[in-house]
Amino acid sequence: MSTQAWDETRVRELHDELVSLYEPVDRVAEHGADPTAEPGEGVRQLVTTILSQNVADANTSRAAAALFERYDDFAAIEAADHDELAETIRVAGLADQKTARIQRALAAIREETGGAYSLAFLDAMATDDAKAWLTAIKGVGPKTASVVLNFYFGKPTMAVDTHVERVSKRFGLVPESASNQAAHDALDELVPDELTYPLHVLLIRHGRERCSARNGDCENPVCERYCDCEFCA
Ligand code: SF4
Incomplete structure (x- = not known):
């Protein structure tokens, strides 16, 4: 687990680095302007x-x-x-x-x-x-x-699926022992409103492409900075 505490600034940095690793997320393009x-x-x-x-x-x-x-x-x-x-x-x-x-x-x-x-x-x-x-x-x-x-409805609450939950725990955004409900509450508290959708998409992508339940492709700049969980130690 990363020892550095999470705050809004660090979450924004994580988002920006995930965008660099993958690509920007555009909710309007995916769900329409209205x-x-x-x-x-x-x-x-x-x-x-x-x-x-x-x-x-x-x-x-x-x-x-x-x-x-x-x-x-x-x-x-x-x-x-x-x-x-x-x-x-x-x-x-x-x-x-x-x-x-x-x-x-x-x-x-x-x-x-x-x-x-x-x-x-x-x-x-x-x-x-x-x-x-x-x-x-x-x-x-x-x-x-x-x-x-x-x-x-574009309301600021992040959907926490299995990928979001796993990666959030490995990054230390959410305690390892948190239930799914507790993970929702913690991420809604921590993540800036406008990043709830893009970070949801980016964490899923990271989980699917690099951080599965059984395997981690841990050699990338985002993981090097944000993850030192036991799984990849
Ligand atoms: S370093 Fe490995 S275990 Fe940690 S988040 Fe990245 S891929 Fe997953």
Whole structure:
């Protein structure tokens, strides 16, 4: 673990050095200038993110395509027969669990808005309150909530997936013993608002390309400066 303490300045330096190692991250290019102009106002992002839990991206895309092709709208998805819906999204894995999560989330949204399938009301809420509203839905954890709030609404909260969590711990951004929830809290506290999205993308890239669970390609300028964890000692 790096012995130097982390603060905003050092996080900005880490971001800049990861950009030098990889490339700048442009949220607008990836999610559009105004993603909230898309129909569904965040609901589609939430449903797709639930589908993506514990499964590869390609299977998420296939399940989402099948889901939105089979059902005309969110009302039809909420009202769908459980087994039929589970069969439709089976390629995403954990189909029964994800079916229940999606239908529960849609019901919660409809009840909150008085009938509309829209998460636009989250935009006006403070980030912590919006996150609390989403995570109160059984099956919606901190990562799913942060994906919706950060990717879609541009709110400053970092989604901590397995790569972000592993690399953050090896860099000492987050204590080795931290739970996923604690890692979310620590990174939201530490990372400057405008870097929550780009640093999320860059840490994933670093995890995928150089710092897997079992192997580390540790000879690069970023790791030489920021990591002296036991794994690569
Ligand atoms: S690649 Fe090696 S040096 Fe870099 S973060 Fe992973 S374990 Fe640490």
